[in-house]
Amino acid sequence: MQAVIDKIIEAKSVAVFPHVNEDSDALGSCFAFAKVLRKMGKKVTIYVSGRVEARLAFIGTDYVMYHEGIEHDHDLCACLDCGDLDRITERKALFEEIGNSINIDHHLTNTNFADANYVDGNASATSEILLALFRKMDVEIDDDIAKDLYTAICSDTGCFKYSNVTPKTMRAAADLLEYNFDHAEIVRLLFDCESLAATKLKAEVTEGLKSYAGGKISLVTLDESIGEKYGMHKEDIPNLVEIPRRIEGTEIAVCIKHVKDGFRVNLRSNGKADVAKVATGFGGGGHVKAAGATVHLPTLEETEKTVINACMKALEEM
Ligand SMILES: [Mn+2]
Structure with missing residues (x-):
């Protein structure tokens, strides 16, 4: 974990990648991560590689659609919830151009493709790992960041139904519920709301x-x-x-x-x-x-x- 933290601390401008076909864990993790890094005074841009599912707009829409030859000043690339490099698709060009990367993920099959990797296959969601990381870094979490992390954990556990739920997951969720956000509305939007x-x-x-x-x-x-x-x-x-x-x-x-x-x-x-x-x-x-x-x-x-x-x-x- 320390190698990842060192790279975050050193970075000035960070490109953040969720996996292609973003789900709520990938997206929620990226927003939480971006908000924490911005609080630390860093420039952060989230890049997606295609149109994001409309029903996830409630998590946030503050991202950039990647295209070839994009201008940037990034000195670090952070891949979140990406099991391998294929999951960042054509953004691989930017990943290589930056040449300095971290990989934070919970997929058992993760290939440790970055320069510094923090992979925990026992974590229910990437956001559960992020919460541990933020604590280690001693950064302050606010209501909005807690909401993103909770959304992501909720999503990857099927609302705490799947076997990936551990006591650690529940403790993380309980800690996040100490913050002020509408958790029932998040669950409704994630699981109980579908277009006709x-x-x-x-x-x-x-x-x-x-x-x-x-x-x-x-x-x-x-x-x-x-x-x-x-x-x-x-x-x-x-x-x-x-x-x-x-x-x-x-x-x-x-x-x-x-x-x-x-x-x-x-x-x-x-x-x-x-x-x-x-x-x-x-x-x-x-x-x-x-x-x-x-x-x-x-x-x-x-x-x-x-x-x-x-x-x-x-x-x-x-
Ligand atoms: Mn995930």
Whole structure:
């Protein structure tokens, strides 16, 4: 941790990267981190690599859309919630240009790609690590920063439902609740609020739900172009792996989404199956119970078959 802190203290102007397809942990962590560093008198810019999901706008919109040849004076690049360098996509050019980096993350499969790395695979969220980091650095947290951290922890734990919740997670959450922010509203916006378009899209995807291995593997598939039918941006399509994950008897839930550069596969394990291993086999990564990869096979049928076979193997190894 100290190497990361040293780099933060030395830095004057910092570029902060969440992973591509930002989720609330990535985004909330970046905003909390940026606010703390600004309090320390540093210049900070958060760079995203594409359109951010509209429903996350409540976390903040104070970021810059990265493009090639962007002008900057950064002397440090901070990657948050990024398991590997692929997760920063085309921002890799800026990462290399700056040539001085830190990596703060909680993915077990993290490749320690930066000059200084602080990775804790036992942390429920990157923001849980940030809270520990801020305490070590003895920096003051305010209501707004606490709100960002709480949002991020809430999101990555499915509102404290997942097995990644530890006593440490609950203590972190309890400490954050000492601050003044509307935590019930955050939970509502994260989990209990969905556009009409998204609800109807989910109904259509649910219709196509399939079962394999006697119901132990449940799967949904979609093409991101389905968003057009419902007047939705493709980035606003919610993570649909929750649909198969809820089906009784499911050990592994799979969502395969046809995207521009291949098939985005999201995996969830309800039991002992290790989906991080499945994802790693396809060049992806993640956690034992939640992982993902982008598969580059010619058709959806082939991708489905290959992924299901890998999941079958994971079931056998349980
Ligand atoms: Mn995370």
